Amino acid sequence: MKLSIGIKALNEEADIAAAIESALAAAEPFAGEVVLADSGSTDRTIEIARSYPVRIVQLANIGERCCGAGAQLAWQAAQGEYFYLLDGDMTLADGFMAEAVAYLDAHANVAGVGGMVIEQNVRGQDFRIRAQKAREFSGYVDRLDCGGLYRMSAICEIGYFADRNLHAFEEFDLGARLAASGWVLARIGRPGVFHNGHASGGYRLLWRRLRTGYSGGAGEVVRAALGKPHLGIVLRRLRQLHVGLVVVAWWLALLGCMLGAKFAALIALLLLPLLLLALRRRSVSLALYSLAAWNVATVGLIGGLFRRRKDPSIPVSAVSIPK
Numbered sequence: 001m002k003l004s005i006g007i008k009a010l011n012e013e014a015d016i017a018a019a020i021e022s023a024l025a026a027a028e029p030f031a032g033e034v035v036l037a038d039s040g041s042t043d044r045t046i047e048i049a050r051s052y053p054v055r056i057v058q059l060a061n062i063g064e065r066c067c068g069a070g071a072q073l074a075w076q077a078a079q080g081e082y083f084y085l086l087d088g089d090m091t092l093a094d095g096f097m098a099e100a101v102a103y104l105d106a107h108a109n110v111a112g113v114g115g116m117v118i119e120q121n122v123r124g125q126d127f128r129i130r131a132q133k134a135r136e137f138s139g140y141v142d143r144l145d146c147g148g149l150y151r152m153s154a155i156c157e158i159g160y161f162a163d164r165n166l167h168a169f170e171e172f173d174l175g176a177r178l179a180a181s182g183w184v185l186a187r188i189g190r191p192g193v194f195h196n197g198h199a200s201g202g203y204r205l206l207w208r209r210l211r212t213g214y215s216g217g218a219g220e221v222v223r224a225a226l227g228k229p230h231l232g233i234v235l236r237r238l239r240q241l242h243v244g245l246v247v248v249a250w251w252l253a254l255l256g257c258m259l260g261a262k263f264a265a266l267i268a269l270l271l272l273p274l275l276l277l278a279l280r281r282r283s284v285s286l287a288l289y290s291l292a293a294w295n296v297a298t299v300g301l302i303g304g305l306f307r308r309r310k311d312p313s314i315p316v317s318a319v320s321i322p323k
Contacts, residue, residue: 002081003032003101006074007054009088010065013044015196018091020052026084026097037074038321039065045088050323060317066213068166068173073316075161083161084149086193093118093191100149103188111155111183114141114148115192138189142237143175147193154183163224163312167304168209168217172238173224180230202289206296215296218244219304224312240297247298 005023009016016036023034034054038046040062049056057077059065071085082104086092096115103113144150148171155161158177162170175185209215218240225231235241250269257266277287 001032001079003027003030003084003097004035004078004080004082005032005084005086005092006035006037006071006078007086007088008037008039008067008070008074009041009045009049010039010070011041011043011045012088013041013048015089015091016045016048017052019086019088020049020054022091023084023086024052024054025094026092029098030101032080033078035074035077037070037077037318039070039073046321050321056321057318058321060319064164064316066165066167067217068162068170068312069164069316071162071170072160072164072312073318075155076315076318078152081152082149083152083155085147085161087147087195089196090147090193092193096190096192097149099188099190100192103186104149104151107186109182109184110151110186111178112144112148112150112185114144114146114185114187115190116187117146118191118194120194120196138187140184141175141187142179142185142233143172144185144187145171146195148185148187154178154181157181159313163220164314164316165224165307165309165312166217166220167213168215169221169238169240170217173221173234176221176225176230176233176237177228179233180228203292206293210296210300213300213304213307215300216304216307217300218297219301220307220309221304222301223305223307224309240301243294244298244301247294 005027007019007023020034027034036049036054036056038056038058040059046056055077057073059069059073074085075083082101093115100113104110158181163173166173218238221238222234222241225234254266254269257269273291274287277290278284281287281290
C-alpha cells in the first residue's frame, strides 16, 4: 500500500466528517487507507466515522490520553509506505497529497514533507498570532507542526513515530530524533491543511493547556532526550526551552527588585517585555496574551521536566471499533 492517512481525534463531532472526507479524497488516487485513531471520544465522533469506509482504533486505556499517544496510535495502525498524520479538526488541501508523495519519491534523504497550515479560526489570540506568523515557505525545517507526510521506513529506523508520553511538541521530538539519524524534513510552499482550531478564547485555552498537561510538553521533550543522541538538537532548537530560561531569569529579577524594594526597577521590568511584544505583535492585547502564554509555558516546562515516563517503544494498547 502506498499511502495511509491517520486521523487523531478526541470529541471532534463538528469537524470529523470534513476531515474524513478530505482524507478519503486524498487517499483514493493511491488506493490508500484512512485510519481514525480515537482517544476516547464521548460525543458523536465514532458514530459519524462509522458511516465512512475507514478503520477505527481507540485507546484501550483512556488514562494514557495525550497528543503523543494519539499520534502513535494512528501510526501503529497504518500499513502504507507513506503515512500522513491529520488532526480531527483539519482538512487536507486539494492537490497537496499528490505533490507531497511526488516530493518524497524524488528525495530519498527526506523523511517527511508538509505544506502550509492555513488557520481558519483567528478569533482567539493564540490563533491570531499563528496567522501572523504564517507565510509561504519552502525548504528544510526542524519539525512538521500540524501534520505531514512521512516515509514509513525512516520512522521504523528510529523505532517509533510519536513519544506516547508527550502532551505536546511530539512533532518537534520526532524531528529531532530523525535529524539525529541523518534524515531531514521539508515544507513546500503551498497549502497543506486548513485548521479550524479551538473556538474558546485565548485565556481559556491557556487554562486548558495547564489543566490537560499540554503546557508541560516542552519539559517532557527535554526529559525524553536526556542521555539520547538527539539531546544536543533539542537543547539548540527548542525555542520554548530558551524562552523558559529567559522567563525564569525575569522572575528572579522581579523577585530581587521586590526584596530590595527597588520599585522603579520593578515597574520597568514589568513593562519592558510588554513594550517589546506590543511592537512585535503590533497589538497591546496580543502582547498581554503572549506574556501570559510565556509564563504558563514556563510553569509547564518545569513540571514537564519531572513528569513520569513510560518506555515510548512499547506499543500503545488499543482496541478496534467494529463498523
